[in-house]
Amino acid sequence: MTHDPAVTTPDSAHSEDPALFSEFPPTSYEAWRQAAEKTLKGVPFEKRLITKTYEGIDLRPLYVRADTAELPHIKALPGLPPYVRGTSPLGFTVKPWAIAQELPYGSPAEVNAAARADLPRGQTMLNLPLDQATLAGLTPAYASPDLVGKGGMSLASVEDVLTLLDGLDLASLPLLIAAGVHALPVTALIMAAAQRLGVAPEQVQGCIGMDPLGRMVATGGLPMPLHFAYDQMAALTAWAITDAPQLQTILVRLDPYSNGGSSAVQDLAYALATGVAYLRAMQDRGLSVDQVAPKMRFSFAIGGQFFMEIARLRAARLLWAQVIAAFGGGAEAQKMVLHARTATWTKTRTDAHANMLRVTSEAFAAVMGGCDSLHISPFDECIGLPDEFSRRIARNVHIILQQECNFMHLIDPAGGSSAVETLTDELARSAWAMFQAIEAEGGMAASLALGTPQDQVAQTRTERFKAVAQRKDVIVGTNMYPNLKERPLVVRTTDSVALQAERGAALHKMRATADATVRDQALQSLAQAVALRSDLVPATIAAADHGISLSEIATILCSVGPGPRFKAIPAHRASEQFEALRAAADAFAATSGQRPTIFLAKMGPVAQHKARTEFATAFFEPGGFAVVGDQAFETPEAAAEAALAAEAPVVVICSTDDTYPTIVPALTGAIKAARPSTTVILAGYPADQVDAYKQAGVDDFIHLRANCYAVLARLQQQQGVAL
Structure with missing residues (x-):
């Protein structure tokens, strides 16, 4: 994401390169892209190296100087309108963010x-x-x-x-x-x-x-x-x-939208629309924009997309300055005061200590974006009341950022980054267009009455949950890399x-x-x-x-x-569906004495089954399943005998597409003949053989595009595990 000084645009002069790179010839973006495409071996550049975001923005692997040359805010200075680089000329060197x-x-x-x-x-x-x-x-x-x-x-x-x-x-x-x-x-x-x-x-x-x-x-x-x-x-x-x-x-709080799963563009648009609604209401009651704007504070939840979150806060200041200027407000009134808190959406109850790492990244982004005050979530915040230890760890993240990472000695550390400046502009443009659409509906209150923001957030939340279910969005310790041996934290409640x-x-x-x-x-x-x-x-x-x-x-x-009644936006966390699976499996284990079980039928030598064995294990463990079967088998008959002896309700066949035609019919047939209720799953999705394998008795397929959550939920139901 960061700009590499050795990659230049065609019009960049060699003399402009930093002295450190003077001994290396400059390389054009086109030459870099050709080299990158060569390593992809035919996979389209856009498919492999461009990341689609929930904001409708394409994240590129490399940003260069030419990307920012024409941006309207690029020459802005810290402490001066439009305040994209902060509202103080000296940034945190004079006044650090409030803890x-x-x-x-x-x-x-x-x-x-x-x-x-x-x-x-x-x-x-x-x-x-x-x-x-x-x-x-x-x-x-x-x-x-x-x-x-x-x-x-x-x-x-x-x-x-x-x-x-x-x-x-x-x-x-x-x-x-x-x-x-x-x-x-x-x-x-x-x-x-x-x-x-x-x-x-x-x-x-x-x-x-x-x-x-x-x-x-x-x-x-x-x-x-x-x-x-x-x-x-x-x-x-x-x-x-x-x-x-x-x-x-x-106080304009964006938490209700963020907790509902909103995107950064949506948050920015709703922040502007809400702020404008309050400004207009105050003007209608005799107050001026120069009086009201300094009395406002905006609160954003900071998620895990590091560069996007930095750009979000910078775009917020840019857009708010533009709004206040349009209202006729002066330079002081154009300064946005920003509170940030690490997002609830991203926190997990399983493997909760990983939340320490999440909040560190999120807090880092909030500080890089120039927040004025910041709450960093204790790692157990979504489980119950924090204790003195979890409060101390969270509080010390602030202090480390201020005193060990030296942010108190920096002014807009993200300024000038081609990636951050480009994202700031793209976010601002998209959010401004959405804000104008809200204004066209009559303003924020009217838009909420129509249900437009609620529907927009619901759509984004659905996309997010789908990506989590398919594990395109990885949540460490929840839908990937779970720790089934973790000890539950003490839950402190009121x-x-x-x-x-x-x-x-x-x-x-x-x-x-x-x-x-x-x-x-x-x-x-x-x-x-x-x-x-x-x-x-x-x-x-x-x-x-x-x-x-x-x-x-x-x-x-x-x-x-009486007051108005609108459709609320329900609060969620990204991990909650998988957490429900884990909770159900844990409860099942507590009452039955064992976890719901998956038997792996590993076929052939290690090189033949290893990749899909590891994939299958990682696929089923997030549902709280015990994955058993240490032995590999040479014949379908031996694998079927072991699977039946294990009395596992689910058997997963792990081998290669090339070997499946000789393995699957015999193995599946033997299992189904002896115990028809057994669910047989194939690791992989050999498209040209899927119908044949279904005819042979295969019930399901697990692969990179599979909906992991749906498969696990269905298997839990079949085994009587689901709560």
Whole structure:
């Protein structure tokens, strides 16, 4: 993917080559391609060396200077519009990215303990995911228990915030809170606690982000009309402009799309369309683009395609600068603030320690792309709550990148790479075209109502799952190279019932000790502010300060009427189908005492069967099957006798296409005659003999184009393994 200085374009002068290469004659791209095609021995160059991506972009094996010569952004400098090379002239040398590790524990006390352990050890931003009950605006006392503590911290009162911040310096600690549609009550609780701690609003920094469209995509609806959500966003943003200048109030989260399996082009288009929807809504409510744009932060999930992910963040800044310029915004407003997190989509529950390697690559790409803050997933994130060890390993990846890999001494390290610059341009162009299509449908909300983004993501997800099923997309430890002897990790989960009881008791105690008259007055003032659409933020902060809970505030804010209902995008991970197979096989082994079994009938000498023996073993083990049969056989009769003695329900014949005509009919016939229920599979797909082998009794064929997941699922069902 990187540019080789020794490969030049025809118009490149020899004098332009670096001195290091001066003793080597320059080689043209055409000469390199001819040499490459020669090694392919007749296989088309485009078939073997061009990689098709889910973005509709063809990845080439080599990029050269001519590819970037005419790109419109190629002469951009770091810190200058269109900010493709970063929003600061000196990059990380002045301000490194914030180490924003999520602390996903259920109670404020647990989060506080984790924060007090991690902040002195490298963490620089307090990243607080909220639980599903809080995001829904529900009191923990009466919410469904499975929502309390699910996905993050239960937050109900100003006392919770005080518990959370005990021993922490709010005045110097940036916050990152994705608050969905309830950013106003969350901000009110934070600000009420800040007042009690002696921290002025102008000292509070970071982002308490409202993202109604993102919440709608994740859940399928809102608890209030979208226009009133925008009223709250405008009120909160206007208040922050004057009272909390260091606090961002709008967060455009792409996680709901990424977790659904979206492509980089789709993410970029939806980011632009959502950002534009918020800008327009704020303009309609009297705020200018120069006021609103700096109050926005964008959050991207970073996947495993290294160069594509670098290009995605660079293209995001480029496109956002273009959008803000079109709105008439100035140079400062054109700067996009980027949060990144390593993707949930790419993480596995099987062989989970491999996630350490995945997040390292993803974090590397996020940093190369110039993120402003970053969460690196602990390796056990998709299994349960991280412990101190897994948090430490993830946090140390940041520190190694900063202090051992010297990223704090670099400015746009990807800049000038022919591959990265070309991909940046291609992504930007494709995403801009998709964004314009969304605008033609009436904007992001209208497009979501029509179901267009949902259908687009579903189509990409289907393509991804198909590629995983066929093992075109390799997931180490899951659909390839599984470790059937791995020891399951300890699963740490939140005891939602106990947590609900604890949280309910704390809330009841707070209400019992509060002055009922003062509470009633605060509730009335808030209801009046909602009705009049005025002084929303001061009234909400006052209500929080007087003991009104988040759910009570949310109830009043939602009293204006029902919200829209859209089709949600379900969250998935790429490995989940194969993980289900493994879980079923493990459960079967636990109850029956042995794994479901595959018998390999290896025919002839090692050279004859080795390739397909190894292929077959790698094919069946991802389904949790025990692959048995160490002996090779000289005759079909001997192989059939051994297979029947092993009582294996599935027999796989492994040899070569040339030898199969003399082996398959006899071997299959002997097995089927003695035990008709046995499934016989042939390793390979000799196209001209397939029908004949089926006539002889072969039930299936495994080969490079086979749907591995479908075959394994079918065999599990036949053996009574499937859950």
